[in-house]
Amino acid sequence: MSEPELLVRFTEEDAARALRNDARDGLTDSPKWLSPKWFYDATGSDLFERITTLPEYYQTRAEQQILQRRALEIAEVTGAATLVELGSGSSEKTRLLLDALRKTDTLERFVPLDVSGSALRAAVESIALDYPELRVHGVVDDFTSGLSALDAGAGRLVAFLGGTIGNLLPAERAGFFAAVRAALRPGEWLLLGTDLVKDPGRLVRAYDDARGVTAEFNRNVLRVLNRELGADFAPERFRHVARWNAEQEWIEMRLRADRPMHVRLPELGLGVDFAEGEEIRTEISAKFRHDRVRDELAVAGFELRHWWLDDAEDFALSLAVAR
Template identity: 90%
Template sequence: MSEPELVVRFTEEDAARELRTEVRVGLTDSPKWLSPKWFYDAVGSDLFDQITVLPEYYQTRAEQQILQQRALEVAEITGAATLVELGSGSSEKTRLLLDALRKNETLERFVPLDVSGSALRAAVESIALDYPELHVRGVVDDFTSGLSALNAGAKRLVAFLGGTIGNLLPAERARFFAAVRAALRPGEWLLLGTDLVKDPDRLVRAYDDARGVTAEFNRNVLRVLNRELGADFEPENFRHVALWNAEHEWIEMRLRAQRPMRVGLPELGLTADFAEGEEIRTEVSAKFRHDRVRDELAVAGFELHRWWLDDAADFALSLAAAR
């Protein structure tokens, strides 16, 4: 068994600097916004885990079903020796891919990339223990800027699962796809999970569940700012809002001020004023159609090779080859 590696390219100091910069820009913009990346402290990550098993939230189950049915096909088509995963490397979905590639007798290397050093360290140790023949090299970095990690390994398959691509705005998606393509050689592969356009009421329910877990997840970003920036947000005075934007075909999550408020952020030397009813946009979650995925990948230099759906046609897994 080779010792797993952990390469830190994005430190806690980098994260703190980025948080200060983004919050200053977002809360002085009009309308106000915050990045969804700041949801995921320990509490936020636990809340998201709870969301994935809610009856309203189908995405995780749908994607897992596709992988259960198609992972071996992915392995046979790609013949990948290196699996690069953007995001957590410890989930059951990851292991479905690892098991299929191992069964195909091509797998040599696993490179998980995640912004959370503690989460990635645990994932790397767990995978290395369960797959002792595998060379595991974890990279702590932001997937939107850390794609130089893809330079490690041969015959690479990059997996970007969970529908996370929908959190990027169209221009950000274009830059992301172009960066992935630039890091790959012709004939290497991208496996992409995308949630699909469907009944708006059903989509809204998936982001505004009856138990209120998603509402707590959304408000948690304010608690993160209170802790990290000395802010004095009163999260209970912000209402969780999820709505469907038909023009852009995405869900927006917002936090709506229930009364006029002045919030201090002493670490930034900033004061943010909120009128009653004023909102902070905290997340966009784009939903996709086949043609949009195909066309955006094509612009970046990928050819869509396979398009798989779950049984209910709620979610898609795309396999695309770098041209």
């Protein structure tokens, strides 16, 4: 077994700087916002794992079902020698792809990329142990900016799963797809997970579960700001709101102040006033249709070759080739 490698391109100092910049930009904007990337400290990651098991939250189960059925076909179509996973986390779902590519005997390298060094280190060590024939090269970086420096490798398949693409605004999505295409050669592949447009009631329930786990996950971003920036948010004074935006076809998660308040952020030298009922947008989660996925990929230089759905037609996996 070759020793796994871990390249740190996004340090703790980089993360602290990015948090300060995002908090200052978002909390001084009108309307206020915070980036969803700051949900995922250790507590937030644990809460999200709980969310994925809730009855209202179908996405993880739906994508898993598709991968279980289609992983071998994906391996056969792509013949990938290098699998790159963006936003890797624990890499659990990717094991289905690794197992399939092991069967086709084409895979040589696995390159997981994630902004969390601790999560990625654990994933890299686990994968290297269970797949000793692979060269495993983890990259600690933000998936929205780390693509340009990825090792060229050979015969690459880039996997971006979990519907995370929906957290990007349309202009950000366009930039992301363009960056992925710029990093790939013609004939290399992108595997994309997207949640689909469906009954708004089901969508809202998926982001506002009866047990309140998603509400705690949403409020956790304020606890991150309290810990990292010395802020004095009172998270319990902010109500979790999940709203369907029919025009944009996305879910918006927000935190609504239940009274007027003044919040101090000493690390930023900043004070922020909230009116009663004022909201912070913390996440969008865009939902997709086939034609939108096909057209956005085409603009970036990809051709959509395969479109796979789960039984309930809630979620899609797209396989696209770089032209």
